[in-house]
Amino acid sequence: MCGICGCGEGHSHSHDHEHPHDHDHHHEHVAEHAHAPGLSKFRMVQIEQDILAKNNRYAAENRSYFGERGVLALNLVSSPGSGKTTLLTETIARLKDDLDIAVIEGDQQTARDAERIRATGVAAVQINTGKGCHLDAHRVGHAVESLELKQHSLLFIENVGNLVCPSSFDLGEAHKVVILSVTEGEDKPIKYPDMFHAADFMILNKTDLLPYLDFDTEQCIQYAKQVNPRIKILSLSAKTGEGMDSWLRWLKAELDLQRIDYA
Numbered sequence: 001m002c003g004i005c006g007c008g009e010g011h012s013h014s015h016d017h018e019h020p021h022d023h024d025h026h027h028e029h030v031a032e033h034a035h036a037p038g039l040s041k042f043r044m045v046q047i048e049q050d051i052l053a054k055n056n057r058y059a060a061e062n063r064s065y066f067g068e069r070g071v072l073a074l075n076l077v078s079s080p081g082s083g084k085t086t087l088l089t090e091t092i093a094r095l096k097d098d099l100d101i102a103v104i105e106g107d108q109q110t111a112r113d114a115e116r117i118r119a120t121g122v123a124a125v126q127i128n129t130g131k132g133c134h135l136d137a138h139r140v141g142h143a144v145e146s147l148e149l150k151q152h153s154l155l156f157i158e159n160v161g162n163l164v165c166p167s168s169f170d171l172g173e174a175h176k177v178v179i180l181s182v183t184e185g186e187d188k189p190i191k192y193p194d195m196f197h198a199a200d201f202m203i204l205n206k207t208d209l210l211p212y213l214d215f216d217t218e219q220c221i222q223y224a225k226q227v228n229p230r231i232k233i234l235s236l237s238a239k240t241g242e243g244m245d246s247w248l249r250w251l252k253a254e255l256d257l258q259r260i261d262y263a
């Protein structure tokens with residue numbers, strides 16, 4: 001987790017989207033010290049807990065904002081290149097006439113993915129994390145402010161490509177959706193169990209490539225369920241569209257659940 005690896009906290013973010021809230025950059029301070037020689041293990045654990053507790057407070061704010069508006073927020077996590085943006089552009093093309101959709105894009109650098117999303121006609125905000133390898137709830141909260149989400153809309157948050165750190169950071173989403181492509185090998189769920197444990201849903205993408213690979217789909221599913229028995233798994237090809245219908249049905253069903261007003 002990031003208090004240990006120093007993967008994001010304390011490095012300069014490129015603030016393409018400066019926000020008005022007070023941001024005390026406490027995490028920058030602690031991460032700097034996380035690398036100090038002789039820092040006790042106890043202190044390191046404390047630093048981790050501080051970072052996550054602070055993130056969780058922002059995540060709770062985001063969650064209640066989404067809840068008040070009946071917004072379904074999904075946090076898409078995966079390694080780089082699994083097909084997150086392709087899945088999003090293909091999903092948007094199929095749903096944008098029926099639903100209000102917005103996207104937050106997380107990458108270390110460039111606005112390429114946000115541009116790919118905007119080309120579909122849907123609003124997108126790019127967050128560049130600089131050296132950081134995950135989105136955090138605070139920055140997502142500010143991106144959300146600028147999106148002016150519609151009531152009962154769908155918000156996709158494409159996280160930075162990384163199967164490790166984003167698993168620890170709640171962004172206020174309803175679900176983490178992990179995307180694994182068949183070119184990555186069937187053992188990723190047991191190699192990166194935190195991510196597959198944190199996700200409620202797994203998309204096995206690029207199934208069009210299966211004829212050319214030794215990928216063992218059954219084994220992959222077994223590994224994912226071993227790590228997380230509750231995980232729901234769908235296989236699809238964002239490229240050919242095979243399997244996309246089930247994904248679209250799941251999205252619509254989840255969005256309907258957001259419309260229920262509990263007493």
Ligand SMILES: Nc1nc2c(ncn2[C@@H]2O[C@H](COP(=O)(O)OP(=O)(O)O)[C@@H](O)[C@H]2O)c(=O)[nH]1
Nearest residue numbers: 080081082083084085086205206208237238239
């Ligand atoms: N064959 C195949 N390629 C895909 C599929 N989905 C995405 N790709 C390709 O995988 C590469 C990475 O996709 P991208 O959407 O940028 O992945 P991201 O980094 O997770 O957002 C691109 O060259 C895509 O065209 C798929 O279902 N099948």
Ligand SMILES: [Mg+2]
Nearest residue numbers: 084085113158
């Ligand atoms: Mg992408």
